[in-house]
Amino acid sequence: MARYQQQDKIGEPRVLVVGETLTDILHQHDGTIEERPGGSCANVALTLGRLGRRPQLLTSLGEDQRGLDATAWLQASGVTVHAQRTARTSTATANLDADGAADYEFDIDWSLAVEEVCAIDMLHVGSIAATLQPGADAVTVLVDNCRDKALITFDPNIRPSLVENPDETRQRVLSLVNKVDVVKASDEDIAWLYPGEDMELVAHRWLASGPELVVITSGANGALAMSRSATIRVPAVPTIVVDTVGAGDTFMGTLIDALIAKGAFGSRVSQAISSMGSTEISELIADCARSAAITVSRPGADPPTRAELFEETYRS
Template sequence: MTSTPDILVVGEALVDVVRRADGSVDEKPGGSPANVAITLGRLGRAPRLLTHLGDDERGRGVRAWLEASGVAVEGAVASRTSTAAAALDATGAASYEFAIDWSVDTTDAGEPDALHVGSIATVLAPGADAVSALVDRLRARALVTFDPNIRPSLVDDADDVRRRVASLIARADVVKASDEDAAWLHPGEPIDVVARRWTAAGAVLVVITAGSDGALAARGDRVTRVPSPRVDVVDTVGAGDTFMGALVDGLIAAGAAGTSAREAIAALSEPELTAILRRSADAAAVTVSRPGADPPTRAELDG
């Protein structure tokens, strides 16, 4: 691992068109992998985001948003910038409709110390196959993290999505998912059972978040639980992505990058892992306390 780890995030960057319960509408940059990259950028990690943005007004706005937080944007230019329409209910919870195209050329992805993939980019053709191949190429050389972030409104073939997700869980070092993801993938199973199932499949660390009920992490048969900080929720957009970015940051700070990533994660003490999880939950709490996907800076998070 280099002294300044090279972190590559691969996935969609798009525009969130947010329709709030009071009838107001606004547009903000987003996309789950882009939000993870922004979180890492604001935490001082200078990540690269390999994505597919249009050279249009929306795309230029997304690019400027990413670069303002220290994210280097890479990838071929798309014919248009994708959108996600998020409708917020009175509690701030979001439901989505997507207009997205996903294609990516990973030829010049390099040899990063950490690779994060997730969400639409891992299941939507044609780009999903390129993402899977990149995971195969880098899995023995880098920390590989994965967040399935299932979007049911985009799923045409549930069996194919479940197959793709299961394949990535088996090849990733770290999997972070929501309780909603777990319920969609394994209906009726408790999240601790799902977490253990995924560690048995291949991931060395599985974290499942459950909103106000906190999060749990599994390494083998060991389960660690942390509560969620109490916070007034404005909206939940980007909360899971913020948790993911902070989790990657914390693991890298603990030495989990490059070829020794799995061993470093397995060697974490329970207090060390708990501290990383609590900090990730704190980061997500900041995001839900303000509108849009607006992760904290390192100064905001660590004081």
């Protein structure tokens, strides 16, 4: 059983990310093979750590070298790791094409048992951890316990190769969408969940079901953001793509950071997001796009620091 304890400074928002940590086994287009720590939720926590948010990550890891490497990788960026121990550290084998796009094959051991979660101001869930049993049920319980008390964000980040029952997975995703404050999905997620449907219509439906903000990313085609008062389209930042590993997770982590900066955490989420106008949301999403562009311009899940994102000039 895992006990989560927050250790942040007084007054600093208490941030918890719950989900998988993996080892990415990268098969490059040139035939070389490289291993790096990763996993969608771990990448989100890493991004928040690089941006100075001191996040906690509740995850599962093997007591093996891969688990030790992943823990050190996260801790180096200011992430506190709470790991339930499993037989092995899960892996994602990524085959990269000539454009740097990744096609994944997974070997996953995901379970989660939570004894107690102390008061938090922000909770992020998503990807494999939100839909793969037996851990998915524990994730749902955490979401239910944090509703109306914290900013809750969700990124479905569907992995079709792990889906055994598509209808059940779709229902679980929709149930979480209905419960969270912010949902970020990719155009690939929408195409899998709702084949042939228009993304903007899906965003409208999701917004009507509960969230305060819905964001759909479309790679080089930019992003769509929709709140109850605004619909915004933001272009992607032109860059030379090395690979796309971690791009969506970097976008998600930067979005969380930006929302916290706007005061959208704790019990004030609805009021804070509803007060944002079109310009404010557009600027927020543009920061996320710039952050993702930095990540894809270098190998692996390597999100920017706050200095790189906001203080230095980024050149594509």
